[in-house]
Amino acid sequence: MIKAVLYVHILSATAWVGGSLLLFALGILLRDKSAQKSVYAHLGPIYGYFETFWLILLWITGLTLFFHFGIDDVMANAPQSELSELMRTKLTIVGILTILTIVHMFIAFKTHTIDRTPLQNVISRGSSLLIFFLNLVIVWYAIGIRDLL
Ligand code: HEM
Numbered sequence: 811m812i813k814a815v816l817y818v819h820i821l822s823a824t825a826w827v828g829g830s831l832l833l834f835a836l837g838i839l840l841r842d843k844s845a846q847k848s849v850y851a852h853l854g855p856i857y858g859y860f861e862t863f864w865l866i867l868l869w870i871t872g873l874t875l876f877f878h879f880g881i882d883d884v885m886a887n888a889p890q891s892e893l894s895e896l897m898r899t900k901l902t903i904v905g906i907l908t909i910l911t912i913v914h915m916f917i918a919f920k921t922h923t924i925d926r927t928p929l930q931n932v933i934s935r936g937s938s939l940l941i942f943f944l945n946l947v948i949v950w951y952a953i954g955i956r957d958l959l
Contacts, residue, residue, distance in 0.1 A: 819871035826864040827945045834942045893958045900951040907944045910937040
């Protein structure tokens with residue numbers, strides 16, 4: 811059973827991180843401004859729902875694994891252990907990433923059919939860039955945690 815949970819967790823991670831890699835690549839490689847605008851206009855909302863679905867699954871399966879392996883006990887009783895440190899860092903990064911995702915989506919849906927203000931543009935682009943890099947770091951920490959279980 812727990813193997814199925816891990817399977818869904820890893821599948822969700824590939825979808826979530828893969829989606830962000832694709833959109834990041836589109837943002838850089840699609841230089842034609844009008845093509846970019848139209849791609850984002852059509853793809854944006856679908857991408858938003860797609861990514862939200864996988865992030866929620868990551869939280870559900872991640873917390874299931876977390877309690878199954880007794881990491882809550884390890885963190886409570888051995889807070890200085892390597893596992894606790896890695897998990898604390900991973901959870902902090904996933905927490906920041908989740909907040910950034912909510913902020914990003916809020917602006918995206920609010921300004922879907924209208925022009926963004928310069929501030930909305932900076933926040934929206936900054937958050938997606940940060941989400942992209944944080945994803946790369948999280949996978950690194952996930953492997954470290956797996957090594958210790
Ligand atoms: C963006 C969010 C997340 C991503 C991309 C992610 C990614 C991953 C990946 C790729 C693995 C497998 C590592 C391996 O097998 O080498 C993993 C394992 C794990 N994740 Fe996550 N994770 C995320 C969120 C979470 C959350 C929110 C929790 C807990 C609250 C969590 C808890 C765990 C645990 C306990 C494992 C180890 C399970 C095992 O390997 O048997 N993850 N994660």
